[in-house]
Amino acid sequence: MQFTQSTVGRKILMAVTGLILISFICVHLLGNSSVYWGADGINAYAKHLHDLGPLVWIFRLFMLAVFGLHILFGIQLTLENRAATPGNYAVKRLVRANFASETMIVSGLVLLAFVVYHILHFTMHLTNPEISASHLPVDALSRPDVFTMVVLSFQKFLISLIYVAAMVFLFLHVSHGFQSFIQTFGFNNGPSLHILEKVSKGFALVLLFGYISIPILIIFGIVKI
Amino acid sequence: MNLTLYVWRQKGPKDLGKLEQYEAPNVSPDQSFLEMLDDVNEVLIKTGKDPIAFDHDCREGICGMCSTVVNGRPHGGQDRTTVCQLHMRTFKDGDSIYIEPWKAKAFPIVKDLVVDRSALDAIQNAGGYTSCHTGGVPDANAVMISQPAAEYAMDAAECIGCGACVAGCPNSSAMLFTGNKVAQLAALPQGRPEAKARVKAMTEALKECGFGNCTNHYECQAACPKGIDVKFIAKLNREYIKSLLP
The missing domain is CATH 1.10.1060.10 (Alpha-helical ferredoxin)
Structure with missing residues (x-):
């Protein structure tokens, strides 16, 4: 049987693509945190990325492929799992699974919708054209003015709310996914599992607080133009 | 103690199956779960009804034949215990107990609580x-x-x-x-x-x-x-x- 059809093969594919996606969101968070250095931070960071030219597109296509595989196999495995399970028990008590592990497909699909919205919003400037229209695309040093765009966006309560809510789903998805890929790669000798699960939750919390700090500090006016 | 049982009854692999209610009177706390079912079956047989089919063999927790989901937990959910070694002292007088077979597409139900493994x-x-x-x-x-x-x-x-x-x-x-x-x-x-x-x-x-x-x-x-x-x-x-x- 092909690796891509095997039950364990696809588990490993989910783990590898998941690990790449987690690495990406870590780097993305580090990049985003340059917003705390003001326009000089995040605009300079944006200019560096723009200057990479075709490399940016190679990276984007790579991430698209990884994201696509993770989603496709995730949906396929979920459908198979539903098909393997006939009618529900009249009474069912789960003791080891948790809300995050049971709702991976839901949190995953919400994150997919969020990523589409996020790209339409910040990369393509399509969802709130009035924000882009209200300021110059570049700052005084002719760097892309990401700082103004981000601050004006998150000053809108609804946009901030969407971002914070999406990050709660990211927390759920990563809190199960992080320890899950470690188990899938076989790095669990039994006693290590409880530690791994705690580390996984802690890591997901760091991501949650890291990401939501930006809209929250902007909406409370602590970070402003 | 007196218990109310809700047991999955299914005549055969193609039957739809449903939960049926039974009373289990005068259950001794020293009985095992399967002995309690034996008593219920005795009454069913005496009244000319079809007894509840369930798998069992050694009743010592080592053969792996017993296979029943009790109140939503396989084998009843007591730590490291098969359902044959689950004793009625873990239940209280007046309890309702839901008894269902293993449910998985790969384990077709043969009859009642018996599945093909x-x-x-x-x-x-x-x-x-x-x-x-x-x-x-x-x-x-x-x-x-x-x-x-x-x-x-x-x-x-x-x-x-x-x-x-x-x-x-x-x-x-x-x-x-x-x-x-x-x-x-x-x-x-x-x-x-x-x-x-x-x-x-x-x-x-x-x-x-x-x-x-x-x-x-x-x-x-x-x-x-x-x-x-x-x-x-x-x-x-x-x-x-x-x-x-x-």
Whole structure:
């Protein structure tokens, strides 16, 4: 049987693509945190990325492929799992699974919708054209003015709310996914599992607080133009 | 004590099946769960009704035949206990008890609480063995096995093949069962030569039998009456990764 059809093969594919996606969101968070250095931070960071030219597109296509595989196999495995399970028990008590592990497909699909919205919003400037229209695309040093765009966006309560809510789903998805890929790669000798699960939750919390700090500090006016 | 039972009744594999209510009067706290069902069946037989069919054999918690979900937990949810060793002292007078069979597409219901678990045999037959010459008794200690390896293999071999891991799994996956077999043989020198072919064949059989995929809920470990650790699934994953390498 092909690796891509095997039950364990696809588990490993989910783990590898998941690990790449987690690495990406870590780097993305580090990049985003340059917003705390003001326009000089995040605009300079944006200019560096723009200057990479075709490399940016190679990276984007790579991430698209990884994201696509993770989603496709995730949906396929979920459908198979539903098909393997006939009618529900009249009474069912789960003791080891948790809300995050049971709702991976839901949190995953919400994150997919969020990523589409996020790209339409910040990369393509399509969802709130009035924000882009209200300021110059570049700052005084002719760097892309990401700082103004981000601050004006998150000053809108609804946009901030969407971002914070999406990050709660990211927390759920990563809190199960992080320890899950470690188990899938076989790095669990039994006693290590409880530690791994705690580390996984802690890591997901760091991501949650890291990401939501930006809209929250902007909406409370602590970070402003 | 007096109990109310809601038992899954299904005449045959094609019947739809439903929960039916029974009264279990004068249950002794010293009875085992299956003895309580025996008493209920006695009454059913005496009144000319069809007794509740359930699997059982040793009633000592070692054969793996009993297979009943009690109040939503395989084997009733008492730590490291098969349902035959679950005693009525864990219930209170007036309790309602829901009794259902293992539910998984790979385990078709034969009747009432009896399911066909041959799918586990199919996984075992796919590679859960070592190919070796039989005949003369080999010399003792001809193949040296370290104490930790022997203990590890014995921990995996504790599996009694009851299928509670499948019944407890939200995905109806038999990955813990398969992991035990793969890990047990991979830990021993006799099992090493066929390790690569074994892990591939057994995980393929798992899929072909219609079991779901493992998504690391670890519900199997909680359901296992022998408390078998999901570290054996991690071992299966390592063995699978090794099988891909040249």
